[in-house]
Amino acid sequence: MGTHSVFNPNPLPTFTSSTISTKGDKQWPGCLMLNGKQMHVRLSNGFRGRARSVINVNSTAIEIPRQWYNLVADLAIKPLPPLHPKTFEPVKPEDLSPLFAYELIKQEVTDERFIDIPEEVIDVYRLWRPTPLIRAKRLEKLLDTPARIYYKYEGVSPAGSHKPNTAVPQVYYNAQQGVKNVVTETGAGQWGSSLAFACSLFGLGCEVWQVRASYYQKPYRKLMMQTWGAKVHPSPSDITQAGRKILQMDPSSPGSLGIAISEAVEIAAATDDTKYCLGSVLNHVLLHQTVIGEECIRQMEAIGETPDLIIGCTGGGSNFAGLSFPFIREKLKGKINPVIRAVEPAACPSLTKGVYAYDFGDTAGMTPLMKMHTLGHDFIPDPIHAGGLRYHGMAPLISHVHELGFMEAISIPQTECFQGAIRFARSEGIIPAPEPTHAIAATIQEAVRCRESGESKVILMAMCGHGHFDLASYEKYLQGSLVDLSFEEEKIKESLAKVPQVQA
8 A cells, every 4th residue: 555644643443344243241333342342333323332342453454544635636637627718728726716725725636636734624634533444244144145245434524424524624724714704505514514514613604505406305404504603594595696596486495506506606706705615526635535445445444454445425425435535546546446436316216317518516607617527517407316416417537437348337216225225224224315325225235146146246336325304205105195206308408508608
């Protein structure tokens, strides 16, 4: 793996879901025997406990990475730059300064391979990192598969997902620059709650525009944001010009991430002490999430495993990139050769059904144009789509990697995803958020193929968060009222017809 990173000491043993014991006079549930000594470890529910397993501490202890990894540095063919929304010329760093903190702009355009993580950010990461890598032995048994299934679980963070990995550094850099408030959009609420959490730690104001369908479907995410001090508005709203325009056209609009982005960007661009934060898509966001993959590489090395297949859900792509990009680096070096598979919802399939073109990141056309897989910037997914993967486009860097052939993509309908989620919850005990149910469904598909072929593949899955605030979607599934959405070709054609014609 080289010596590119220096790590912060905070060891966490890697263990499987079969190592817990509730018997014995001296060994307690969750006590890990390391070199003959009982060691407290953080379990997947966030509590300290003890586990019964004899593991060598030198081969299982991992530490929080001190650097983020930038995949752009290792790509022979670089991604195309974003374009100014008015001139269609490449964006300059100063064009982004009304929206983003200076350090984040530097990270967005850098070609450096590794970026040091500030000590203040690492100190907050210590609240939940390193996150556990867990072998899903009970799921393997349920499926009767020879495959070995591992999942990297990000649901142990305070907000319950991977999103704080980037929320914390984004708020930190804004605070260092003297910014007083940040604004953002959110879909299911994981990103909004993560940003609110980070703002509460660094003393910044936080204002969130939440997709209207989710605002009413998931009230506890809204309350979570408010508990951490954020102001939350349903989007489209009558607060912004962008929101009022949408409401005039459709007073009952369910909203979309593209609309919510337009509203947040409008406020940030017009307010001197306010900046905009984005929870996915952009390079600096994907950069911050690579702490997931950097940890996971070392965890898998510690247990002597190499993944044959890496699976993650994709909406904007930050969770998927966070796990897969460090592994792609090792793949480019020729050290490993896993298949890397993105899984998206059949109702919002930007990678599998979209076009690879320059398009706006928001509905109103206020953001730079990005070269990405897109369904069209005014595409609005059906409001009954149960997951939070509702964005019209895919992260430009993931889109570029897909075009280079370093990964593949599939889409899965939501009822199959929830069927997989129920099987996962009843075997592994964790109720997943709707987003990673797509990765679970794809993992189950592959595990069944392994059962039929006899292959004992090592499958690594990104488990990006828990579903404790998404139980209304589970209720619909259990009651039989959750249905698959037909992919409307005409709706997509209409949306794609409005994609700007840009000569790349």
